[in-house]
Amino acid sequence: MAEIIIEHVTKTFGAFTAVDDIDMTFEDGEVACLLGPSGCGKTTLMRMLSGLETPTKGRVIFGGRDVTRLPPRKRNVGMVFQYPVMYPTLSVFENLELPMRYDRSVARDERRRRVDEILDVLDIRHLSKAFIEELDAGTRQKVAVGRAVVRQSEIVLFDEPTTNVEVNAKLQLIRAFKTVTSRLKQTIVYVTHDQTEAMTLADRIALMRSGRIVQYDRPQVLYGEPTTEFGGWFLGNPGMNFVPATVSGGTISAPILARPLPAPGDLRGDRIAVGIRPELVRMAGIAGPDSVPAKLVDQAIGIAGRYLTKAAIGDTVVKVNTKGRPPAKLGETVHLSVPRERLMLFADGDRVPARFS
Known part of the structure; x- marks a missing residue:
């Protein structure tokens, strides 16, 4: 032993x-x-x-x-x-x-x-x-x-x-x-x-x-x-996105969300963020269900035919790991959407137990 x-x-x-x-x-x-x-x-x-x-x-x-x-x-x-x-x-x-x-x-x-x-x-x-x-x-x-x-x-x-x-x-x-x-x-x-x-x-x-x-x-x-x-940021290349969020009237709003999320009843914290891995963010050239418009601001060729890109929703920059070339040129509009069931909620840096659909 x-x-x-x-x-x-x-x-x-x-x-x-x-x-x-x-x-x-x-x-x-x-x-x-x-x-x-x-x-x-x-x-x-x-x-x-x-x-x-x-x-x-x-x-x-x-x-x-x-x-x-x-x-x-x-x-x-x-x-x-x-x-x-x-x-x-x-x-x-x-x-x-x-x-x-x-x-x-x-x-x-x-x-x-x-x-x-x-x-x-x-x-x-x-x-x-x-x-x-x-x-x-x-x-x-x-x-x-x-x-x-x-x-x-x-x-x-x-x-x-x-x-x-x-x-x-x-x-x-x-x-x-x-x-x-x-x-x-x-x-x-x-x-x-x-x-x-x-x-x-x-x-x-x-x-x-x-x-x-x-x-x-x-x-x-x-x-x-x-x-x-810290764990979401340290593991991954690039690390997880943490999009600042606000809580009001029992719902959570964030720039990456087309629709608000329900807020857990015991949610507390001065700094709330929604987390999502870059490879889970979907990027399209046209608007779709639950998508939000963003401006393509950066792109780099990754490995295995993937691209590491960044898209800005106002002042919020979202990292996206795409399969193949992005559907737009730098400075043009793309549309981002996220699988709500894969979103994570953080308060003051710690994960909050919550599941969304």
């Missing part, structure tokens, strides 16, 4: 709070990503899991064992960092084998079997006799990943291992990582600021902001059902 329990963990540096009262559980055998912008506290939390930092308050528990004040060597975890320490005088095979050499519980034949398995999983068997200095950065990180998991520690920690790898090698490394995690069933915590990595790799994502966990759930839930404006 390799469940990780974080009990009300706080880490302060003088007057600065880097991690603020985090209370959560990473389930046994899952891949969990800590995702968030620079400075949100994800690396500090990772360092407390590894034993490189000690919490100011709270406890860290691995598989029922309190490891809060144990040094890294007594936690039995594998770790991969942005700049892994490799041994240039050893071959790839020897670098992979090294963590097990001084473990008397692992026989020589078992060591070699494990290394052979990792070489095959990572598709680097042809490099087993190569020295580290002969490898590019992406392949070195593959070896670092292999060395972290080959010990078969129940827990493996990754701190932004692809940050310093060029794009093509990064994609290969992510594919290799996905293969490793699906095969070895270890509990993995992976730190990244790259949402594509997190959405690709994670069973669940812990979205962090200002030292706190904003939301912890499966990737599709974080994207489709954000609980905060």
Whole structure:
């Protein structure tokens, strides 16, 4: 059992709070990503899991064992960092084998079997006799990943291992990582600021902001059902639209709406907004049911034949992700409509439970 329990963990540096009262559980055998912008506290939390930092308050528990004040060597975890320490005088095979050499519980034949398995999983068997200095950065990180998991520690920690790898090698490394995690069933915590990595790799994502966990759930839930404006903005390229709204007489009005929405009876907040993903906004060249006129003010070619556009309804700019070329030229009028059942309501930055039709 390799469940990780974080009990009300706080880490302060003088007057600065880097991690603020985090209370959560990473389930046994899952891949969990800590995702968030620079400075949100994800690396500090990772360092407390590894034993490189000690919490100011709270406890860290691995598989029922309190490891809060144990040094890294007594936690039995594998770790991969942005700049892994490799041994240039050893071959790839020897670098992979090294963590097990001084473990008397692992026989020589078992060591070699494990290394052979990792070489095959990572598709680097042809490099087993190569020295580290002969490898590019992406392949070195593959070896670092292999060395972290080959010990078969129940827990493996990754701190932004692809940050310093060029794009093509990064994609290969992510594919290799996905293969490793699906095969070895270890509990993995992976730190990244790259949402594509997190959405690709994670069973669940812990979205962090200002030292706190904003939301912890499966990737599709974080994207489709954000609980905060921050979550809707941070996930997605581009992020969610948040259209300012007003509440009057039991209804909600906003520039994107052709008809008002019913307001929940307990709606409170100084700042109300209607949220909608850019790919859900419909853009047409002619008026249609429940559409509103807008001026096309910007467009850029995206990927897979999509266009990222912006249309202004008065002072409100709406992002639209369209299939194919927009139905008008810049400066011309387009007509926007939204599926009311996909709209989300936010008050002072937090999601308000509401469904519309």
